[in-house]
Amino acid sequence: MxxxxxxxxxxxxxxxxxxxxxxxxxxxxxxxxxxxxxxxxxxxxxxxxxxxxxxxxxxxxxxxxxxxxxxxxxxxxxxxxxxxxxxxxxxxxxxxxxxxxxxxxxxxxxxxxxxxxxxxxxxxxxxxxxxxxxxxxxxxKYDKESASSTVESLPFKTVFRLKDGRTFQKETLLRKRYRCLEIHTGRLYLFNPMAEVYPLQA
CATH class of the missing domain: 3.30.2010 (Zincin-like)
Structure with a gap:
């Protein structure tokens, strides 16, 4: 082609x-x-x-x-x-x-x-x-509509999953990144505000 x-x-x-x-x-x-x-x-x-x-x-x-x-x-x-x-x-x-x-x-x-x-x-x-x-x-702004959201668009305490299946809860804003709790391990991770995630619940 x-x-x-x-x-x-x-x-x-x-x-x-x-x-x-x-x-x-x-x-x-x-x-x-x-x-x-x-x-x-x-x-x-x-x-x-x-x-x-x-x-x-x-x-x-x-x-x-x-x-x-x-x-x-x-x-x-x-x-x-x-x-x-x-x-x-x-x-x-x-x-x-x-x-x-x-x-x-x-x-x-x-x-x-x-x-x-x-x-x-x-x-x-x-x-x-x-x-x-x-x-x-x-x-x-020019992405097609999908079930995903960005971390910054979610309310605090929202539970979300990644494409690999891991689940997190949005906790706090630290300077330019969001600190999120991994549900399974209890470990904390920093997320880019524009990271693509899939909300599960508020």
Whole structure:
């Protein structure tokens, strides 16, 4: 099947042709991956006879999928320019991330509210877009409706489960994270406010 047609299932309208060209230009093995709780995507440089490899989680909404894809291609370009001699999320990567996002701004791919959040994030992008709460909130607005919620949206003392089946109770807010009690073990864990969970009861 044509790459553009496949990518169009995961990306916003108008974004697939450029991503397809990047895959061809960089001779990149681009994989649409299963969902991962700790990352939206990753980049692997050439090794052991293999070329550049990028994977992006299949279950992201189109805008999150695009931001993650550009994030990883910025790693690829930075590696090609510096052969791993610079920090993974250093100045060089940040410069390339901004530059590679620009065509999508020029083409008005993003809604205005999301464009504003991304531009703000790009002033000093972090290692993971899912660690930037402001950007993650903006992206979450475009998720499909589901039975899941974010930890910050739940009332205190709500019991919730994770995808792996473990259950927790939301306890207190500590600075920027929520302290939650694991029901089975009695251990306390800190949760990102935007962590995806499934409420069971209030």
């Amino acid at each position: 044509d790459k553009v047609k496949i990518l169009s299932k995961y990306l916003p309208d108008g974004a697939a042709p450029l991503i397809s060209r990047w895959i061809d230009y960089f001779k990149c093995d681009f994989k649409i991956s299963k969902a991962r709780n700790t990352r939206f995507g990753d980049y692997r440089p050439p090794q052991k006879g293999e070329g550049h490899r990028i994977s992006v989680n299949y279950d992201l909404n189109p805008y999150a999928f695009l931001v993650t894809t550009v994030h990883e291609f910025a790693h690829l370009l930075t590696w090609k320019e510096h052969q791993g001699r610079v920090k993974p999320h250093g100045t060089e990567w940040k410069k390339n991330f901004k530059r590679m996002m620009q065509p999508f701004f020029d083409s008005h791919i993003f809604p205005e509210d999301l464009r504003f959040a991304i531009v703000s994030y790009l002033e000093n992008p972090s290692a993971s877009s899912c660690s930037n709460i402001t950007l993650l909130r903006a992206l979450k």
